Amino acid sequence: MPEIRVDDICIQGGSGENLLDVLLAAGQKVPWSCRAGHCQTCLVQALEGQPPEQAVAGLNPQQRETGWLLACQCPIEQDMRLKLHDPARDGLGARIVDLHFPTETVLILRIRPDRPVRFQPGQHAVIWLDSELGRPYSIASQPGESELTFHLKIHRAGAFSNRIVSLAPGDRLYLGQPGGHFHYDPDWQDKPLLLLARGTGLAPLQAIARHALAQGHQAPIQLYHWHDEQGCYLKKELRELASGHPDLTLRLRPETELAADLTQLRLASRSTLALVCGPPVFVEQLRKPLFMAGLPGRQIIDEAFLSRQG
Numbered sequence: 001m002p003e004i005r006v007d008d009i010c011i012q013g014g015s016g017e018n019l020l021d022v023l024l025a026a027g028q029k030v031p032w033s034c035r036a037g038h039c040q041t042c043l044v045q046a047l048e049g050q051p052p053e054q055a056v057a058g059l060n061p062q063q064r065e066t067g068w069l070l071a072c073q074c075p076i077e078q079d080m081r082l083k084l085h086d087p088a089r090d091g092l093g094a095r096i097v098d099l100h101f102p103t104e105t106v107l108i109l110r111i112r113p114d115r116p117v118r119f120q121p122g123q124h125a126v127i128w129l130d131s132e133l134g135r136p137y138s139i140a141s142q143p144g145e146s147e148l149t150f151h152l153k154i155h156r157a158g159a160f161s162n163r164i165v166s167l168a169p170g171d172r173l174y175l176g177q178p179g180g181h182f183h184y185d186p187d188w189q190d191k192p193l194l195l196l197a198r199g200t201g202l203a204p205l206q207a208i209a210r211h212a213l214a215q216g217h218q219a220p221i222q223l224y225h226w227h228d229e230q231g232c233y234l235k236k237e238l239r240e241l242a243s244g245h246p247d248l249t250l251r252l253r254p255e256t257e258l259a260a261d262l263t264q265l266r267l268a269s270r271s272t273l274a275l276v277c278g279p280p281v282f283v284e285q286l287r288k289p290l291f292m293a294g295l296p297g298r299q300i301i302d303e304a305f306l307s308r309q310g
């Protein structure tokens, strides 16, 4: 039976068992959020033992070289010696610059990292409030900005949501490494973009729209935002952006109209790329209408805001 060592503690794991489950069952405080290999909240570092390929998929070369792996994606195959992730040691410190609520349930958080961060607009990073409480959020900023902005949906029953609202400018937190597939690709220059967001799914998609425009994108961009009864929390900024870019069309729509709007979706051309972001049910709901509108699966790129409950 393979042996897992964490500091001086030795844990027996059945061959093929999931590493995160085994660590949690043994009382190790390993944070997790999506359990889908997507958010990087469950990082642990292998000091000995080769992580299986599926446990490092999606990590950057530097993370791989230094032995990091995603515990939720790791079947136990051999003995391993592990070090648990500590955001204060392994993450990047940052100071809160501003928190404000454009609506009752959306918090816009601005932080200043202790040093510059490399990222692509639309990628995500784990925000850590302490060594155990971290959640992934999409970066709403542009490269080169000294502050990073995030749009957080505040969930009434959410552990992170309840803690972040009690923080104030000047308070410190930690940031994981930005990553993920959800960002603009310069090869898309001449392809129409259909950007479809619900709720705070707008965070990465408005960042991608801004980035595309800054890169001189050559084809039309349509940005849909389905919002709750309090309205689009970024309406003013988006309208300003669109007023300077005739190729950007905004569709700011109440979420009560979502089903009807989906029956009306039309593609600007067969080369259109659709980028979809929001709660998992929304991302799932969009697949069929996009397919019916003539978009093959390879032209749909999505980011589901998975949480601990799916």
Ligand SMILES: Cc1cc2nc3c(=O)[nH]c(=O)nc-3n(C[C@H](O)[C@H](O)[C@H](O)COP(=O)(O)OP(=O)(O)OC[C@H]3O[C@@H](n4cnc5c(N)ncnc54)[C@H](O)[C@@H]3O)c2cc1C
Binding pocket: 033, 034, 038, 039, 124, 135, 136, 137, 138, 139, 150, 151, 152, 153, 154, 155, 156, 157, 158, 159, 160, 161, 162, 180, 200, 201, 203, 204, 279, 280, 303, 304, 305, 306, 307, 308, 309
């Ligand atoms: C790659 C990635 C990027 C993300 N980017 C963002 C972002 O930019 N902005 C943002 O607001 N969120 C984003 N999320 C989702 C966010 O990380 C989760 O919603 C997170 O779990 C919230 O933490 P919490 O502690 O407040 O709630 P949790 O304690 O994790 O969950 C408590 C309860 O809140 C509800 N809940 C939590 N999250 C969701 C959800 N996404 N959909 C529906 N119900 C939910 C559920 O009822 C759940 O039981 C992202 C997720 C991923 C995987």
Ligand code: FES
Binding pocket: 031, 032, 033, 034, 035, 036, 037, 038, 039, 040, 041, 042, 043, 070, 071, 072, 073
């Ligand atoms: S990547 Fe493992 S919990 Fe999200």
